[in-house]
Amino acid sequence: MKTHKLFENNNHTWLMFGRDNEKPEQIIDSNQYMVVTKNNAFLMDPGGIELFSAMLAAVIKQVPAEKITHLFASHQDPDIISSLGLWDQALPSATLHSPWIWESFIRHFGMENIKYDAIADEGGEIKLDNTLLQYIPAHYLHSSGNFNVYDSEAKILMSGDIGAALESNNAPLFVDNFEEHVPKMKMFHQRWMPSNKAKNEWINRIRKLEIEMLCPQHGRIFKGDDVKRFLDWFEALEVGLIGKK
Amino acid sequence: MSQQKVTLHREKIPEEPSYNYFVSAATIAAKLDQATHIAKQLSLTASNARAVALRAGERAAGFRPLTDFIDRLAEITITSSKKINALAATLSKTSASKVRADNTIKHFDLVFKKASESPFIASLDNVFTQCKLKQEKLDYQYTRQLGQLSEELSMLSSELRNAVILATLSRVEASHAGSQYQDALINVADNVEGAANKIKTHIKFSQQMVSTLQ
Numbered sequence: 001m002k003t004h005k006l007f008e009n010n011n012h013t014w015l016m017f018g019r020d021n022e023k024p025e026q027i028i029d030s031n032q033y034m035v036v037t038k039n040n041a042f043l044m045d046p047g048g049i050e051l052f053s054a055m056l057a058a059v060i061k062q063v064p065a066e067k068i069t070h071l072f073a074s075h076q077d078p079d080i081i082s083s084l085g086l087w088d089q090a091l092p093s094a095t096l097h098s099p100w101i102w103e104s105f106i107r108h109f110g111m112e113n114i115k116y117d118a119i120a121d122e123g124g125e126i127k128l129d130n131t132l133l134q135y136i137p138a139h140y141l142h143s144s145g146n147f148n149v150y151d152s153e154a155k156i157l158m159s160g161d162i163g164a165a166l167e168s169n170n171a172p173l174f175v176d177n178f179e180e181h182v183p184k185m186k187m188f189h190q191r192w193m194p195s196n197k198a199k200n201e202w203i204n205r206i207r208k209l210e211i212e213m214l215c216p217q218h219g220r221i222f223k224g225d226d227v228k229r230f231l232d233w234f235e236a237l238e239v240g241l242i243g244k245k
Numbered sequence: 246m247s248q249q250k251v252t253l254h255r256e257k258i259p260e261e262p263s264y265n266y267f268v269s270a271a272t273i274a275a276k277l278d279q280a281t282h283i284a285k286q287l288s289l290t291a292s293n294a295r296a297v298a299l300r301a302g303e304r305a306a307g308f309r310p311l312t313d314f315i316d317r318l319a320e321i322t323i324t325s326s327k328k329i330n331a332l333a334a335t336l337s338k339t340s341a342s343k344v345r346a347d348n349t350i351k352h353f354d355l356v357f358k359k360a361s362e363s364p365f366i367a368s369l370d371n372v373f374t375q376c377k378l379k380q381e382k383l384d385y386q387y388t389r390q391l392g393q394l395s396e397e398l399s400m401l402s403s404e405l406r407n408a409v410i411l412a413t414l415s416r417v418e419a420s421h422a423g424s425q426y427q428d429a430l431i432n433v434a435d436n437v438e439g440a441a442n443k444i445k446t447h448i449k450f451s452q453q454m455v456s457t458l459q
Binding site: 052053054056057058060061062063064065066067085086089090091092110 | 345348349352353355356359360362363364365366368369372375376
């Protein structure tokens, strides 16, 4: 599991974990993100059971276990949060922030110790020391209860499955040629995203934010002008289609 | 003749159930659930025996006391089957928790290996100790519940030996009841023996499974 520092200032740091060469081949590669502040760490979409030991090993190289006070699950999928039963043992005092509609479903992964903070449909925010993170609604993209995390100070949007691409786990970290990247994400967005209306509402919401990095849960990160290119491309894309792979 | 009617189900015991012992525990629970249902049939047989004996009157005078024994056997079997069934269900639940606890330890062992150089690795010591304690507690519970289950299975198995004697005595008494009631009373004897044999088959299977788990 590789670790990359995406952003750092006096208040906080953004780390990205991914490109795990030891993961089983049939498992989709995923990006995990963590915001570290003075006394807290906020781990986003910590991943599936198969990734747990690699993830905890990577995370523990950065911060002590007791500092990871918050987990976030953008939605209920197994690649997002099926490791919960193990995190529950590793971080018994942590809080999991996730859409309210998934609480009784996510608890099936095993949750005896961790506290569930249900995020309302309209979103919300969390302050970690001096850093404010916002939960931006991204419902039906693709999950019916789904949030992104936005950091206005770092200008980073953790976009979950939006912007995801299916490619090898040796892929570069950042999109370097947008046009060449499009084929890697087109089918994913058309097949996984069910609603054009939800997509366009999300784009309108996101265009109002200042974003330097758009960080999906699979594939590469969009940086600078590629963020706008992605939003334009996504806006023009018809989703909710079953097409060829 | 009753023994010819009873199909003794020969089931294959997994050779290495310890590999997936929680599946074995669930299988035992399912088997003993079937035993409970058969025990309830035995209870119906007891009621039927009493009714036939009453109708037969003096001709079945020797049979009547036997219905009390059939009743008692049915009652003991139902109570014991229910208890065993509950024990097996608890064991199954404990086994599933034990699998999870064992897996957690395996994951932690990997983390300790992968992050041995981390300056923060010691921060996992406390939660790891808690997980180990939980695992040990579940191990203890698992062994204890397995022992209890084994003991109860043996007890019920002993009780069911009486069913053969009861069936034989019932057949002897049935032969004195006259042609009108003879068949019905022999049928009662067959049912007692048949139900007991079926339950014994399930118990034997469960005992074999339990022995591979111990």
